[in-house]
Amino acid sequence: MARHITVVGAGVVGLACAWDIARRGAAVRVVEAGRVGAGSSGGTVGALAPHAPENWNPKKQVQLDALVAAEGWWAGVRAAGGVDPGYGRTGRVQPLADDAQVAAARMRVEAAARNWPRPFGMAVTDDPGALPCPSPTGLYLHDSLTARIAPRAACAALAAAVRAAGGTVDEGAGPQSPDMLDGTVIWATGAPGLADLSRDLGRAAGNGVKGQSALLGFAAPGAAQVFAGGLHIVPHGDGTVAIGSTSERDFADGGATDAQLDALVARAREICPALADAPVIDAWAGVRPRAQSRAPLMGGWPGRRGHFVANGGFKIGFGMAPAMAAIMADLVLSGEDRIPDGFRLA
Numbered sequence: 001m002a003r004h005i006t007v008v009g010a011g012v013v014g015l016a017c018a019w020d021i022a023r024r025g026a027a028v029r030v031v032e033a034g035r036v037g038a039g040s041s042g043g044t045v046g047a048l049a050p051h052a053p054e055n056w057n058p059k060k061q062v063q064l065d066a067l068v069a070a071e072g073w074w075a076g077v078r079a080a081g082g083v084d085p086g087y088g089r090t091g092r093v094q095p096l097a098d099d100a101q102v103a104a105a106r107m108r109v110e111a112a113a114r115n116w117p118r119p120f121g122m123a124v125t126d127d128p129g130a131l132p133c134p135s136p137t138g139l140y141l142h143d144s145l146t147a148r149i150a151p152r153a154a155c156a157a158l159a160a161a162v163r164a165a166g167g168t169v170d171e172g173a174g175p176q177s178p179d180m181l182d183g184t185v186i187w188a189t190g191a192p193g194l195a196d197l198s199r200d201l202g203r204a205a206g207n208g209v210k211g212q213s214a215l216l217g218f219a220a221p222g223a224a225q226v227f228a229g230g231l232h233i234v235p236h237g238d239g240t241v242a243i244g245s246t247s248e249r250d251f252a253d254g255g256a257t258d259a260q261l262d263a264l265v266a267r268a269r270e271i272c273p274a275l276a277d278a279p280v281i282d283a284w285a286g287v288r289p290r291a292q293s294r295a296p297l298m299g300g301w302p303g304r305r306g307h308f309v310a311n312g313g314f315k316i317g318f319g320m321a322p323a324m325a326a327i328m329a330d331l332v333l334s335g336e337d338r339i340p341d342g343f344r345l346a
């Protein structure tokens with residue numbers, strides 16, 4: 001049984017794996033080329049939103065279990081390291097544009113009742129929530145499961161928890177390569193890691209999908225987040241509201257923001273007129289790791305004994321990280337393989 005683990009990458013996935021390993025009493029070292037949250041985890045949105053509850057499948061069940069457990073999981077991180085990750089189960093409202101959307105929402109309410117555990121559920125309501133957004137029908141789909149997390153604070157909280165549990169987080173270590181690392185290694189290296197994996201396997205394992213997001217100065221700390229027109233509008237606890245995100249397959253600079261973000265902010269102001277005069281205090285871009293399957297990707301690195309991959313968080317990496325961490329900790333510490341079908345690196 002491995003008791004000394006190296007995790008490469010201090011994004012939410014690598015840090016979550018390291019935290020789960022450290023709290024089980026094993027020695028863990030995180031090695032990061034840049035700094036904590038240098039990759040796609042260093043953003044601002046932090047929606048922990050469930051998949052649609054209809055057409056249920058095992059992938060949705062794994063995500064549901066992770067979202068249900070998230071409140072206690074992040075409370076444990078906060079208690080261990082003393083840093084607040086900004087978690088809040090504040091729910092979500094979706095304005096319903098027409099009768100067809102109202103009918104679909106009512107079906108969704110029934111599906112949530114079938115597939116989600118109590119007390120979580122959905123309801124069609126005329127309550128716009130505390131961050132009002134007009135609805136053409138006057139109706140909204142509300143859910144009580146969706147939560148928020150502050151991505152940068154969450155990474156800082158995880159790093160603090162790892163250190164408090166006796167692990168180390170080495171920032172500024174430069175890009176790691178397999179020949180630099182002994183023993184058991186988890187590669188949680190996000191989009192660059194998918195490129196490395198693709199090169200090594202000689203086939204496409206995944207790719208990066210760029211996203212841009214903005215942070216507005218607007219205090220609505222207890223308000224439910226809004227999902228409308230494909231936009232996430234997420235009030236955080238620190239007097240900010242995040243707007244996300246673009247989704248770009250073709251890009252030259254993964255870290256640059258441009259007019260697409262201006263358009264996103266303009267749309268968010270139309271959806272929630274209360275944000276009309278809120279200043280943009282942060283504009284950010286990052287590259288999401290998208291596996292070919294679009295699902296998280298876990299397992300042994302083919303041909304590299306003792307090396308493992310934890311990647312593919314794509315658009316829900318913060319929601320999935322606790323589940324991925326538990327699966328990876330079981331795998332590397334005791335050899336127990338609980339990787340769900342569809343998440344396995346073949």
Ligand SMILES: Cc1cc2nc3c(=O)[nH]c(=O)nc-3n(C[C@H](O)[C@H](O)[C@H](O)COP(=O)(O)OP(=O)(O)OC[C@H]3O[C@@H](n4cnc5c(N)ncnc54)[C@H](O)[C@@H]3O)c2cc1C
Nearest residue numbers: 009011012013033039040041047176190211313316317318
């Ligand atoms: C605009 C945007 C909005 C998003 N919104 C949400 C959201 O609302 N909810 C949600 O759940 N998810 C969201 N996501 C997705 C989420 O951010 C990602 O799924 C998650 O950050 C992936 O984490 P990761 O740890 O796998 O990768 P990363 O955060 O990219 O971390 C990988 C780390 O590995 C390091 N690294 C890479 N190669 C090496 C090497 N060779 N040696 C050493 N270090 C290395 C990098 O520097 C980096 O720090 C969003 C993403 C974007 C871009």
